[in-house]
Amino acid sequence: MTRADVILLLLTLLTLPLVYNHYWGERGAGANAVVAVADSQPATISLNDDRRIDVNGARGTSVIEVHGGAVRFVDSPCNSKQCIHAGWLRLSGDFAACLPNKVSVLITGNQRRFDAINF
Amino acid sequence: MRSISDRLICVEPMTSITLNTTREDHRIAWFTALAVVIHVAEGALPSPLPGVKPGLANVVTIAVLLLYGWRLAAWVALLRVIIGSIVVGTFLSPTFMLSFAGAGAAALALAAASQLPGRGFGPIGFSLLASLSHMAAQFWVAYVLFIPHPGLLALLPVLLSVATLTGLINGMITIWMLKAVYANRS
Numbered sequence: 571m572t573r574a575d576v577i578l579l580l581l582t583l584l585t586l587p588l589v590y591n592h593y594w595g596e597r598g599a600g601a602n603a604v605v606a607v608a609d610s611q612p613a614t615i616s617l618n619d620d621r622r623i624d625v626n627g628a629r630g631t632s633v634i635e636v637h638g639g640a641v642r643f644v645d646s647p648c649n650s651k652q653c654i655h656a657g658w659l660r661l662s663g664d665f666a667a668c669l670p671n672k673v674s675v676l677i678t679g680n681q682r683r684f685d686a687i688n689f
Numbered sequence: 690m691r692s693i694s695d696r697l698i699c700v701e702p703m704t705s706i707t708l709n710t711t712r713e714d715h716r717i718a719w720f721t722a723l724a725v726v727i728h729v730a731e732g733a734l735p736s737p738l739p740g741v742k743p744g745l746a747n748v749v750t751i752a753v754l755l756l757y758g759w760r761l762a763a764w765v766a767l768l769r770v771i772i773g774s775i776v777v778g779t780f781l782s783p784t785f786m787l788s789f790a791g792a793g794a795a796a797l798a799l800a801a802a803s804q805l806p807g808r809g810f811g812p813i814g815f816s817l818l819a820s821l822s823h824m825a826a827q828f829w830v831a832y833v834l835f836i837p838h839p840g841l842l843a844l845l846p847v848l849l850s851v852a853t854l855t856g857l858i859n860g861m862i863t864i865w866m867l868k869a870v871y872a873n874r875s
Contacts (some may be wrong), residue, residue, distance in 0.1 A: 571814070572809065574805060574810040575814035576808055578817055582817060583853070587846065594843065662839075662840050663839065
């Protein structure tokens with residue numbers, strides 16, 4: 571190995587942990603929550619104002635609470651209450667859904683246009 | 690009356706086109722053929738993740754770079770991707786765009802790196818540089834053109850780690866191959 575080889579290898583090995591830290595480290599706090607009910611337009615709500623929102627889903631009313639930059643399901647007319655057990659959603663990308671009631675909540679940070687494009 | 694066979698014989702004589710080829714052209718053709726074979730054979734290997742493969746055909750590129758300079762290496766790298774994709778049947782498909790972008794970026798990086806004064810890079814450095822730039826360009830194209838989703842970024846650290854590993858291994862294979870080449874020459 572030449573000196574340039576060694577320098578490049580060391581630089582790579584030193585940079586890799588930084589890359590891991592950058593992409594696998596803490597995610598940023600979300601700014602908005604997208605509340606989606608099946609068969610209707612998703613609504614975007616801000617996480618800045620604390621409040622409770624009643625969402626009418628397929629089975630009844632789900633209650634969503636916004637508090638201190640986080641959002642959670644408080645009540646939902648389902649059997650397993652998975653959405654409530656998901657707890658507070660705070661970070662961009664966090665997601666909870668009540669499938670029986672067809673209501674979902676997704677925290678978003680940056681704007682994005684597509685999920686994926688396939689050919 | 691002339692028979693049909695006569696008429697067939699009497700048609701215009703075939704105009705023959707002669708291509709003047711240089712020694713360099715032949716080298717490019719031979720090394721490209723070798724690289725295409727490796728490229729296609731490698732495509733048959735199962736891959737743990739999309740975008741992850743050993744990139745053994747790059748060994749040929751690096752060897753050509755060290756033996757004959759970056760111009761030949763760039764020819765071999767780009768022709769390999771084009772011909773390889775035609776053989777496999779992915780020409781101009783997203784797969785092709787990814788590998789073309791990767792090979793182009795790797796060729797550019799190698800061209801720049803080969804201009805270093807002094808001893809410069811050896812096989813390991815060139816190979817590592819090529820695999821990292823190949824992966825980076827390929828990932829960028831995938832992210833910008835096909836899957837602009839933040840979730841894709843979570844793959845980047847893993848892919849770069851794999852690129853580092855395959856770059857190192859390919860560099861070692863190149864050293865071994867060049868040793869055999871030099872032993873044959875003398």
